[in-house]
Amino acid sequence: MSIPKNILLYIFLFVGINTLIGQTELPNVVYINVDDLGYKDVGFMGSTYYDTPNLNTLATEGMVFTNGYAAAANCAPSRACFMTGQNTPRHGVYTVSPSARGHKKSRKLIPTKNIIHITSEIQTLAEIFKSKGYTTGTFGKWHVSNNPLRDGFDVNFGGNYKGNPGKNGYTAPYNQLPNLDIAPEGENLTDRLTSETIKFITQNKDKPFFAYIPFYTVHTPLMGKTKLVNKYKNKQGSNGQNNPVFAAMVENMDTNVGKILATLKDLGLEKNTLVVFTSDNGGIRAISNQTPLRAGKGSYYEGGTRVPLIVKYPKIIQSGLTNNTPVINLDFFPTFMEVLNINSINQDLDGVSILPLLKGKTINERPLFWHFPIYLQAYNQKEDDGRDPLFRTRPGSTVLYKNWKLHHYFEDGDLELYNLTTDLGERNDLSKVNPTKTKELYTMLKSWRIELAAEIPEELNPEFDSNYKPKKK
Template structure:
């Protein structure tokens, strides 16, 4: 661990500043203690599924208030378009080719007669040898707790967490799983019948904060909501039935789930304030991937969860850190959840010399500065079948995505599909919905991005499937 040694003169100056601020009734942040960190990871919440991002249907007053207290990233991304790989990327700090978690097994999704090539194999979980974000926090002396969906290994306790409520290998709470009894989710076996899962996870997270208020803690709050099965509180469902929606945001059960997440985030923020921890706590609010388009449209973004169009990977982001982040600020710099591992390492001054990280520290952005423009990469050498052929808005009606890679660089986005070696090029500044393929008009830009993408794939040893599928039937 890095250590900072202060001179006697510096210590004296700090003491004078502390005395001065106390005499004026102001609270001075503790400069020697790293912040508590809370990472809220809502499941399948789309870019436009919150009020502060422009939705007039979903009511999220607590999240909206958080957006005014922190920095909103309008071009924030998940490192993968579905649950398991996105979480594996977050917790490992590494992109999908390094750990091989691309989806929830198997990789051969959809009807075999419609798959032109044999997809790459999928890895279910991170290996024990992988240093996780939680283990990094333990290196810095933090107490760690996870409350909700883990979906990265079999047991988060083996991966750096001191406390686990509700997390194992599962990707959803199961049938009727949002009300107790909870289908044997870890440490939630004893629950009053009818208790709501989102409420309970928040209660346990609050207990964790109260217990550890005097020591640095890392609280990972990956709600199972708003993942299917869609189950909401009846009074909220009725509210949204009466309210009604439009333009693809009109599902009252889903809206009830979104609002209940917001209510519980309000509970969490209230306890942070009550315990006078606000100035000592960094909070991240985001989602693991885009929303399911047939449940909630993300217009103008194209497609949704499972797709590598913007609707599948662009997600809401708020970061709050008083005395460092300017409240009410907005940042259009592209960031990705891979960036949080190196960011937290820099904040905590932790060195992991043998750790390979694919993101960068965004601490300069949080302090109001800039970072060098860099490409972002996605690699998905497998298939994901369609949710809804008429609403998914993907490249074809049978799959949310077919095997391919994507690069985003300076508002230009290139998709490369392996089945037919096709390229799609979009200028997101002018075409956020990815409707106008510019490959034929601007082949030079397509070639430039392809070369950067291909170099990256070679660097990380990304598998590119090409073996024909003998079961493929072009006439099916």
């Protein structure tokens, strides 16, 4: 039996209109990932030294997470976790290679071998967005493979295997950063990445896009605009935040974030764009102190993993809210999947969707885990505030659950237990006085490592010397 033409036309129009409606309901996504920005390096988290007016405004327009975490304490593993939705034991990127950092005589174990890049078999967030018809662009530091175009991005400005801006730092001419070879001498890298982002948003304003903006700033080398540096030289520092060059970089980053947010408003995209602002790990303590948090980048004390985090999406998020639920950058993969109406993929994920939190609801309490079977040498022995002066990280694992945090170290089997409610600075080890809580978290941690087949280094280093003492510099 043939179907009348008028009915066929009706079906065609109905399907077509609903397809268009579905597309308009999908939000644009802008994810801003600043490099080495500490938990308190912004005004909305309490800094009185760094001027961040645009971020302060963003904080009043979105939801601030006071317990936001990175899945690793330094660049490459944190980015690999975010981009794959998988914790470090699954993809094997534990650090910026090699995993045997520090003097060989000071390492008791042979650390787990590090994988430099994520494999092409793992699905990335960019590929997830592309599967739903998004145009994808990355603007800045990539660091998890040689080329982000292999991993789902349509556009790439400045991203490859490099972990820092290279020879000339933040001033053009840039050092072999993709698609940035043509630049006026003296141009600022952060400014340029922002202008390319704005072009991308403008060109794709009529269709859904995913803009990933991993600024190289505020990673070393410290290079600030002269006018801003002079401004901060004349400003009183506080609480270990007093470096005028670093402050200039923070403010310039804030200015550029403001330009991106203004573009979204000017183009009428603000209401249908989900914006995330965060950092890939904690800040370097010798450059900017995160008091009361202990330590900084490279450490698995709070200063190394706790980061500033804002999420704005006017369609569902009530403005000006603060949320104390612990969340981690692993959570954005399943969150974006839910936003895109993707129920499942053929890949294990280690986060949970935080979309309920964005809607003002709750999620089940769950433990957060970190695994780092590697060594990371000290940055500044005097200022690092780590477990010992030689390393920011020695091999171990950490679990955080209901504001109790347990560290387990593989070299000596030591355990440290902290109650972050009363001891945010992780100064008072309660492992001996509260054996019940210590056992509970240790059992949880061991079960998680078994579930993920996490490698634990056990082979002794034959060159280890217990009497080794480094030469004084």
